[in-house]
Amino acid sequence: AGVYPFYGEHQSGIVTAAQDRLHFAAFDVADISRDELVELLQDWTVAAARMTQGGSAGEFGPASGPYDAPPDDTGEALDLPAAGLTITFGFGPTLFQTADGTDRFGLASRRPPALIELPHFPADALVDTLTGGDLCVQACSDDPQVAVHAIRNLSRIAFGRASVRWSQLGFGRTSSTTRAQTTPRNLFGFKDGTANLKAEDTAQVTDHVWAHPDDGAAWMAGGSYLVSRKIRMTIETWDRQSLREQETLIGRTKGEGGPLSGGTEFHEPDFATTGRDDAPLIDADSHLSVAHPDHNDGAVILRRGYNFVDGNDDLGRLNAGLFFICFQRDPATQFVPIQLNLAKNDRMNEYIRHVGSGIFAVPPGASEGGYIGSGLFE
Ligand code: HEM
Numbered sequence: 001a002g003v004y005p006f007y008g009e010h011q012s013g014i015v016t017a018a019q020d021r022l023h024f025a026a027f028d029v030a031d032i033s034r035d036e037l038v039e040l041l042q043d044w045t046v047a048a049a050r051m052t053q054g055g056s057a058g059e060f061g062p063a064s065g066p067y068d069a070p071p072d073d074t075g076e077a078l079d080l081p082a083a084g085l086t087i088t089f090g091f092g093p094t095l096f097q098t099a100d101g102t103d104r105f106g107l108a109s110r111r112p113p114a115l116i117e118l119p120h121f122p123a124d125a126l127v128d129t130l131t132g133g134d135l136c137v138q139a140c141s142d143d144p145q146v147a148v149h150a151i152r153n154l155s156r157i158a159f160g161r162a163s164v165r166w167s168q169l170g171f172g173r174t175s176s177t178t179r180a181q182t183t184p185r186n187l188f189g190f191k192d193g194t195a196n197l198k199a200e201d202t203a204q205v206t207d208h209v210w211a212h213p214d215d216g217a218a219w220m221a222g223g224s225y226l227v228s229r230k231i232r233m234t235i236e237t238w239d240r241q242s243l244r245e246q247e248t249l250i251g252r253t254k255g256e257g258g259p260l261s262g263g264t265e266f267h268e269p270d271f272a273t274t275g276r277d278d279a280p281l282i283d284a285d286s287h288l289s290v291a292h293p294d295h296n297d298g299a300v301i302l303r304r305g306y307n308f309v310d311g312n313d314d315l316g317r318l319n320a321g322l323f324f325i326c327f328q329r330d331p332a333t334q335f336v337p338i339q340l341n342l343a344k345n346d347r348m349n350e351y352i353r354h355v356g357s358g359i360f361a362v363p364p365g366a367s368e369g370g371y372i373g374s375g376l377f378e
Helices: 035-053 145-158 201-209 244-250 287-291 336-347 347-351
Strands: 021-029 084-092 135-141 162-173 223-232 305-311 320-329 352-362
Touching: 035 084, 035 145, 035 336, 135 145, 135 223, 135 352, 145 162, 201 347, 244 287, 244 320, 244 347, 287 336, 336 347, 347 352
Parallel strands: none
Antiparallel strands: 021 135, 021 162, 084 135, 084 352, 162 305, 223 320, 223 352, 305 320
16 A cells, blocks of 8 residues: 545545555534535645645654644654555534434535435344444544544644544454455454445446535535444354354355355355255345345445454453444435445344444545535635
């Protein structure tokens, strides 16, 4: 990984080949004016553009600014390359209108219709302090220190204007977003990302990832919608299941990652063929079957999540799971129906619990001299 452009038609960090590490943060905006919000986005844009190109967050850098002022960069990435750093910004529903209907920034009428409030899904166990946010920043890099440096400096720049509501570190990308990448594995030990949308599928990406000018919010054209879900995995229980049970629940083999109906990793699954016991070779309640577009009116998403281990809980179990991120043009017809189907029918649910959630409108890329989300304020 080298250096990805910051300015352009789309924000980087969506169809960009998924990097190895993540630091994701959701922010609450303080009691500031609309002009101050714009200034924050302008300051963030300049700093993000610099950092993604391998530079410091500010013009002086960590070690050469005015001696009696705090440095305009914190310094821990001074000698490190960008390592594929991308910084992707998003706007939560509460930026447009708070839960009690307050329109703090005069933005309510500009809220994109696709930026819905996610419904409560069966078995959701969402924790308020892991959910929501007015703004989000997704920093991805192949070097964890570079991703953390990006979030730390953007938080520092936001001081007094926005503060971190929740954040998540992730490792081991659980998706591939280009055909050049090999498929990585999640903490259940299975390949994850096999049937993902890939950057090379340009027609599908245009149809299913990017917002279009006539989708109800012209300022979002070229942007996308991000859904995040912090999914805890009860891996100790999972680890005691037989290989047969694990493969049945996923619908794929653990080694090769091929569908249980036969063939290698990228073979299309066959849901019709039955085995000796007359049961389908791929269980109808397996994750593969329930998540598949054939069983969701053709709905597809671009998955871009990460593994996490946040230490352990007080019973000594690993506090581990998957920080799920997906991008799409319209969550109401993509993430929501797939997740509703999964929440009702996926046998894998026995081993997972959704504890955090977020939905954000990710505006198109900025042009040089402009700032992220400028179309919203015009
Ligand atoms: C496929 C794991 C959550 C949507 C897969 C695959 C695995 C997997 C192993 C098969 C390989 C692949 O095609 O990528 C998991 C785990 C999850 C999780 C461990 C939670 C801890 C979710 C959620 C959604 C989702 C929340 C969406 C709401 C999909 C889709 C596919 C898939 C759309 C591709 C299905 C196909 O077209 O074949 N997942 N997943 N997954 N998953 Fe998940």
